[in-house]
Amino acid sequence: MQLTVLLIILALLTVIGYQMGRSRAVASVGGRIVELHSVPSYHGFYVALWAGLPALLLFAFWGASEGWLVMQMVLSGLPDRLVNGDAQSLGLLRADILNLAHGVTTGREPDPEVVAAAERYVRLHALGDWSLLVIGCCVAIGGLLYARRRIDPDLRARNRVERTVNIALVICSLVAILTTIGIVLSLLFEAIRFFAVVNPLDFLFGTHWSPQMAMRADQVGSSGSFGAIPLFAGTLLITGIAMAVAVPVGLMAAIFMSEYASPGLRTWLKPILEVLAGIPTVVYGFFAALTMAPFVRDVGNSLGLSVSSESALAAGFVMGVMIIPFVSSLSDDVINAVPQSLRDGSYGLGATKSETIRLVVLPAALPGIVAAIMLAVSRAIGETMIVTMAAGLTANLTANPLDAVTTVTTQIATLLVGDQEFDSPKTLSAFGLGLVLFVVTLTLNMVALRVVQKYREKYD
Amino acid sequence: MSVAVTKSRYQSEEFSARLRRRYAAERRFRIAGMVAVGIASLMLVVLLGSIISKGYTAFWQAQIRLEVTLDKQQVEERNYTALLRQALYAQVPTATDRATRRSLNDLLSSGAPYELEAKVNANPSLVGTTQTVWVRADDEIDQFMKGFIRRDVPESERRLNDVKIAAIDALVANGSIRSTFNTTLFTAGDSREPEQAGILGAVVGSALTLVVTMLLSVPIGIAAAVYLEEFAPKNRWTDLIEVNINNLAAVPSIIFGLLGLAVFLGFFGLPRSAPLVGGLVMALMTLPVIIIASRVALKAVPPSIREAALGVGASPLQTVTHHVLPLALPGILTGTIIGMARALGETAPLLMIGMVAFIVDIPGGLTDSATAIPVQIYMWADSPERAFTERTSAAIMILLAFLILMNGLAVFLRKKFERRW
Numbered sequence A: 001m002q003l004t005v006l007l008i009i010l011a012l013l014t015v016i017g018y019q020m021g022r023s024r025a026v027a028s029v030g031g032r033i034v035e036l037h038s039v040p041s042y043h044g045f046y047v048a049l050w051a052g053l054p055a056l057l058l059f060a061f062w063g064a065s066e067g068w069l070v071m072q073m074v075l076s077g078l079p080d081r082l083v084n085g086d087a088q089s090l091g092l093l094r095a096d097i098l099n100l101a102h103g104v105t106t107g108r109e110p111d112p113e114v115v116a117a118a119e120r121y122v123r124l125h126a127l128g129d130w131s132l133l134v135i136g137c138c139v140a141i142g143g144l145l146y147a148r149r150r151i152d153p154d155l156r157a158r159n160r161v162e163r164t165v166n167i168a169l170v171i172c173s174l175v176a177i178l179t180t181i182g183i184v185l186s187l188l189f190e191a192i193r194f195f196a197v198v199n200p201l202d203f204l205f206g207t208h209w210s211p212q213m214a215m216r217a218d219q220v221g222s223s224g225s226f227g228a229i230p231l232f233a234g235t236l237l238i239t240g241i242a243m244a245v246a247v248p249v250g251l252m253a254a255i256f257m258s259e260y261a262s263p264g265l266r267t268w269l270k271p272i273l274e275v276l277a278g279i280p281t282v283v284y285g286f287f288a289a290l291t292m293a294p295f296v297r298d299v300g301n302s303l304g305l306s307v308s309s310e311s312a313l314a315a316g317f318v319m320g321v322m323i324i325p326f327v328s329s330l331s332d333d334v335i336n337a338v339p340q341s342l343r344d345g346s347y348g349l350g351a352t353k354s355e356t357i358r359l360v361v362l363p364a365a366l367p368g369i370v371a372a373i374m375l376a377v378s379r380a381i382g383e384t385m386i387v388t389m390a391a392g393l394t395a396n397l398t399a400n401p402l403d404a405v406t407t408v409t410t411q412i413a414t415l416l417v418g419d420q421e422f423d424s425p426k427t428l429s430a431f432g433l434g435l436v437l438f439v440v441t442l443t444l445n446m447v448a449l450r451v452v453q454k455y456r457e458k459y460d
Numbered sequence B: 001m002s003v004a005v006t007k008s009r010y011q012s013e014e015f016s017a018r019l020r021r022r023y024a025a026e027r028r029f030r031i032a033g034m035v036a037v038g039i040a041s042l043m044l045v046v047l048l049g050s051i052i053s054k055g056y057t058a059f060w061q062a063q064i065r066l067e068v069t070l071d072k073q074q075v076e077e078r079n080y081t082a083l084l085r086q087a088l089y090a091q092v093p094t095a096t097d098r099a100t101r102r103s104l105n106d107l108l109s110s111g112a113p114y115e116l117e118a119k120v121n122a123n124p125s126l127v128g129t130t131q132t133v134w135v136r137a138d139d140e141i142d143q144f145m146k147g148f149i150r151r152d153v154p155e156s157e158r159r160l161n162d163v164k165i166a167a168i169d170a171l172v173a174n175g176s177i178r179s180t181f182n183t184t185l186f187t188a189g190d191s192r193e194p195e196q197a198g199i200l201g202a203v204v205g206s207a208l209t210l211v212v213t214m215l216l217s218v219p220i221g222i223a224a225a226v227y228l229e230e231f232a233p234k235n236r237w238t239d240l241i242e243v244n245i246n247n248l249a250a251v252p253s254i255i256f257g258l259l260g261l262a263v264f265l266g267f268f269g270l271p272r273s274a275p276l277v278g279g280l281v282m283a284l285m286t287l288p289v290i291i292i293a294s295r296v297a298l299k300a301v302p303p304s305i306r307e308a309a310l311g312v313g314a315s316p317l318q319t320v321t322h323h324v325l326p327l328a329l330p331g332i333l334t335g336t337i338i339g340m341a342r343a344l345g346e347t348a349p350l351l352m353i354g355m356v357a358f359i360v361d362i363p364g365g366l367t368d369s370a371t372a373i374p375v376q377i378y379m380w381a382d383s384p385e386r387a388f389t390e391r392t393s394a395a396i397m398i399l400l401a402f403l404i405l406m407n408g409l410a411v412f413l414r415k416k417f418e419r420r421w
Helices: A002-028 A040-076 A087-101 A112-150 A157-197 A200-205 A229-260 A263-278 A281-302 A312-337 A340-348 A353-382 A385-390 A408-416 A425-459 B013-059 B072-076 B080-091 B098-105 B112-122 B139-145 B162-173 B200-231 B236-249 B253-267 B275-300 B303-311 B316-345 B348-352 B373-382 B386-417
Strands: B060-069 B130-136 B177-181
Touching: A002 A040, A002 A112, A040 A087, A040 A112, A040 A157, A087 A112, A157 A200, A157 A425, A157 B200, A157 B236, A157 B253, A157 B275, A157 B316, A200 A425, A229 A263, A229 A312, A229 A353, A229 A408, A229 B013, A263 A312, A263 B013, A281 A312, A281 A385, A281 B013, A281 B316, A281 B373, A281 B386, A312 A353, A312 A385, A312 A425, A312 B013, A340 A353, A353 A408, A353 A425, A353 B013, A353 B253, A385 A408, A385 B348, A385 B373, A408 A425, A408 B253, A408 B348, A425 B236, A425 B253, B013 B060, B013 B386, B060 B080, B060 B139, B072 B080, B080 B098, B080 B112, B098 B162, B112 B130, B139 B162, B139 B177, B139 B386, B162 B177, B200 B236, B200 B275, B200 B316, B200 B373, B236 B275, B253 B275, B253 B348, B275 B316, B275 B348, B303 B316, B316 B373, B316 B386, B348 B373, B373 B386
Parallel strands: none
Antiparallel strands: B060 B130, B060 B177
């Protein structure tokens, strides 16, 4: 509430600051704008930045640290018997206070001291918000007044504003790098915790996957086993089926569209592939699970084969359909990048169109097509919804496409959906799988993008 | 003197045979291409066809007409269930013994008493009168009326027993069952009962998520693109950023979900299931898409524009903000809308951050628990009831309608503002 008010006040102050800076700059030279170093609007932006930016930084800093700060203050006021525990009970205490403060009732009868602490937490939080409002306004007005006093015909307002904007632009372009670092760190950090419990070699080369951990040591099957080979094999099987569908169809579709189809036909065919590419994966998943899988099973049964109702074939086929437009648009690009002179040379020697394509265009485009296929493979490996909905959950180590297999992404999704404690090996194993997935797809993408780039340079 | 007509080798038997073979190969190749395109088109038709044929029935819902006597005492005790049941027994002639009556109780949706209560609360003068009300039927009655539960299967394998079917026949005979447009689907949140389940909660959740995504990824994405395209020096550092952005665009979406789980939920302690977190994750995911599209749009603005602006004394920043950006804006906008459409259809990262919970209420803020349309589809697809299957298909149609709308807007913008230099 107070935060919204503060944001509105800040927005108002920056607008006022802009007007103030502008009019003061004009007034300072008596209307002869030529005598200003920078145009009046830059003076306006200068004051507006001084009004808005410091307060906004304070706001961001406060938002990041307030909860922690208030909690520390509350905890320091609690008796030792509650606070002096190990890290786990302290975490529990924190969660209790937070729950009570937010009005969430837990099953247990709360300790009166904890209730008092929760009330204190709410009070301090409110106090903090109010003081932020007051301090934020003071900072903003202070900045505004300071900047307004500095307005002067010789003030290099443009340079200062532009430098600030430039710094902002650099920071924005760093967000992408930060995201990558965030992904790597979060995966590594959690995966290391997982590998502290499970030997990495057992994980990478074990052949038995059953992540269910028992609550007590004496239960049957109490030790979860984390051999990920069945998952890798399942992923490869489904990816293989998908590629068997997507590569021939996608490649031939690209060839047909770029070499054979008339422009009129192409304006019809291109949108069809684009629509296929734009359909959300969850829709493909629904289609695979409710239409394709029963269809495959019925066909198999009528042929006397025993087909699982979650067969790898159904999931793989639908995934292949999803990837067709991906393969075809990438191959379309590389086929079009082959210079016309190569084709003309081939026609001049009397080759037919298909001979030109098979013997000249495709070999010339081969590196690009291989790269496209690699990108498609990485896409298939990382695809989650189709396999989560249509592939099985049991980790079978099989090469039979009619059996149910499970994949890396399916396991990540099922291990992490629902409420779990964050530090059981079962939950952490998802991060181990995520790390493997990230490394594999990153390698494929890096190599493929490199090849595409190299290849483009060759013909440019 | 006769001229010896020697056949040229281009007319020899072997040659024409070879030529025939080559032309046949040419035809085969061409047909293979057509088949490939045909398969792709066929799959699209099958996919959309199966969804529409499965789902169009979800837009209708069976209702039962009841003559409810709003007895004053029962109303005061809020015993609307009993009122509705009394009215139902009166309509069905076979409802004489207890077993039949108990069986009939399932005909009405468990939400029907609340419907009636809302009606009475809105107009208290109804108390004491007899009113004709149409209330929602239970999903199995609905499915039966739509013909998905067949009466020729043996009773033990059917979800409706003979008593209920007889009662339905009686109701149909006196015109007490009708099929109306299913408004619940558009106005309600999720529910365990198919006839009370709606998509509105998920639509609002998706909208909130997309707002966060847009507010974060569009300004940051455009700023990053402007920096990389217009200001950045060409050195190893910017090369690294570029390679990094291209790779980020190809990282599987579920990895972004893991990032959100570990960083936003684990490290910053933001609430689970909140559109705020969903939007943050989606923003990181769409950022590369927007940066790449914006860079393409900026690159398409010819250098002469920049040179002219710089020539009349504009600073580099003024050149960009006054001239280059406005000219590139349609392209940037198109890329942004396509990125948003992708974010709207994305499911996997939202599963990771807990937006997959069963939430009845329609979310009112960025930190409320919420779900999104694709996640709702995922959850409904898992439900065993036949009625949820058709609602899943209907939800897919609604999602596709939103996507078509967004992509249509993008195409329109591209067509309208496209500029060839």
